[in-house]
Amino acid sequence: MQQKKNSFSGSIGFVLAAAGSAVGVGNIWRFPYLCAKDGGGLFLIIYLVLVLTFGFVLLTTDIAIGRKTKKNALNAYAAISSKWKFLGYLTFLVPALIMTYYSVIGGWIVKYLTAYVVSGTEAPAQDGYFTSFITSTAAPIVFMFIFLALTAWVVYLGVEKGIEKYSRILMPILLILIIGIAIFSLTLSYETEDGTVRTGLQGLSIYLIPNVEGLTVKRFLEILLDAMSQLFFSLSVSMGIMITYGSYVKDDVNLSKSINQIEIFDTGVAFLSGLMIIPAVFVFLGTDGMTSGPSLTFLSLxxxxASMGAAGRFVGIAFFLMLGFAALTSCVSVMETLVANCMELFHKSRKKMCIIIGTYSLVTSVIICLGYNVFYFDLKLPNGSVGQLLDLADYISNSFLMPFISLLTSILIGWVIGPKWITDEVTKNGESFKREKLYGILMRYVVPVVMLVLFFMSTGLWDIIF
Structure with missing residues (x-):
């Protein structure tokens, strides 16, 4: 099989590549603003519990399915049971949708990095800078193309020479940059006009100490849903990526140990990202800046x-360079999943499928870019939010398909073929699987119920039914 010709060289290569997929814009952009919005330390505790339970179950399932079947997501479910072949096609739709807009966000990052290199801190900090950029006709397409070309090049080089090689380089650099900026954020201080001094350590306390003031059951469920959606986005589960990467893992790799390392790496980067961003935003913008939501990266930061003086330019360059690395490793994993699936489906070479998928990504990304100008419209989504084309694609993939796929997968593994099918793969070389019993209980009884509730709430069906 062609798939067998492509594999990671070993455990370290797999862990870094999988962590590269997991560590992306979701960790550095999405996690800090959700944490700031949802009570700081309270969100942290809930998210950590979810990572150790649901994250561990979904990650283990995807990777084990990939290695055991030696197939990509499109055909892996058919290899388990022919009646469940449709689930592979549903899974394939997620990266196909994500690929339409991830390069667009990557282009935004490249634009900001370029702005800090060329003009310094003043221009990006101006009111309306981000809006004027994304609503222009040509500029977003140009920067999107640059990011997409880099992504396609890495995928074209293949698994070991491309994905693994660049993950080995980019992930350590990314980690060093995050730690450096996080330490710098804690040393910051700023005196306001009324003489009040705000420090990075004060921002740290806001980040780490749970805020339960005014907490209700409904509010707790909202935070739980935010944390669960972040889990999907962060760990790259239920979208075929980890199944694809799992199919490249050699049989002698200790899966349980590798999965633990991926969890630690991904959660650690998310934690450090909050440590890097939240104290800095608090110091210069106060508590108002903490509630800026998704705009935190492109509007507030x-x-x-700009408030840091001369050092701000270098910090801005380092931050957007780091964010660009994270976005690139994640986008590579999304495109690799599409290329690998299509290679298996159409029996074409990697070169041909890279060209085809690259063309598809380019055309759809251009349409998404034009969604802020030529194709602009306000669309009310089932979850109550209002958005454009990018928001629609993100909603369908993250709020609709991913919880639905996780629900169906939990039924397939938990009740149709049994959790032992997965745990046998994890322990096939005699390795210990300390959370084996926990895996079985969660997969059979807990994951289906929670995923059903999440699906209902994220699609608006919860309010209709209840």
Missing amino acids: PKVF
């Missing part, structure tokens, strides 16, 4: 960097 440039103001933070």
Whole structure:
């Protein structure tokens, strides 16, 4: 099989590549603003519990399915049971949708990195800078193309020479940059006009200490849903990526140990990202800056960097360079999943499928870019939010398909073929699987119920039914 010709050289290569997929814009952009919005330390505790339970179950399932079947997501479920072949096609739709807009966000990052290199901190911090950029006709497409070309090049080089090689380089650099900026954020201080001094350590306390003031059952469920959606986005589960990467893992790799390392790496980067961003935003923008939501990266942080004086330019360059690395490793994993699946489906070479998938990504990404100008419209989504084309694609993939796929997978593994099918793969070389019993209980009884509730709430069906 062609798949067998492509494999990671060993455990370290697999862990770094999988961590590269997991560590992306979701960790550095999405995690800090959700944490700031949802009570700081309270969100942290809930997220950590979910990582150790649901994250561990979903990650183990995807990787084990990939290695055991030696197939990509499109055909892996058919190899388990012919009646469940449709689940592979549903899974394939997720990266196909994500690929339409991930390069667009990557282009935004490249634009900001370029701005800090060329013009410094003043321009990106101006009101309306981000809006004027994304609503322009040509500029977003140009920067999107640059990011997409880099992604396609890495995927074209293949698994060991491309994905693994660049993950080995980019992930350590990414980690060093995050740690460096996080330490710098804690040393910051700023005196306001009324003489009040805000420090990075004060921002740290806001980040780490749970805020339960006014907490209700409904509010707790909302935080739980935010944390669960972040889990999907962060660990790259239920979208075929980890199944694809699992199919490249050699049989002698200790899966249980590798999965633990991926969990630690991904959660550690998310934690450090919050440590890097939240104290800095608090120092220069106060508690108002903490509630800026998804705009935290492109609207609030440039103001933070501008407030740092001469050092702000270098911090801005380091931050967006780091964010670009994270986005690139994640986008590579999304494109690799599409290429690998299509290679298996159409029996074409990697070169041909890279060209085809690259063309598809380019055309759809251009349409998403034009969604902020030529194709602009306001669309009310089932979850109550209002968005454009990018928001629609993100909603279908993350709020609709991913919890639905996780629900169906938990039924297949938990009740149709049994959790032992997965645990046997994890322990096939005699390795210990300390969370084996926990895996079986969660997969059979807990994951299906929680995923059903999540699916209902994220699609608006919860309010209709209840």
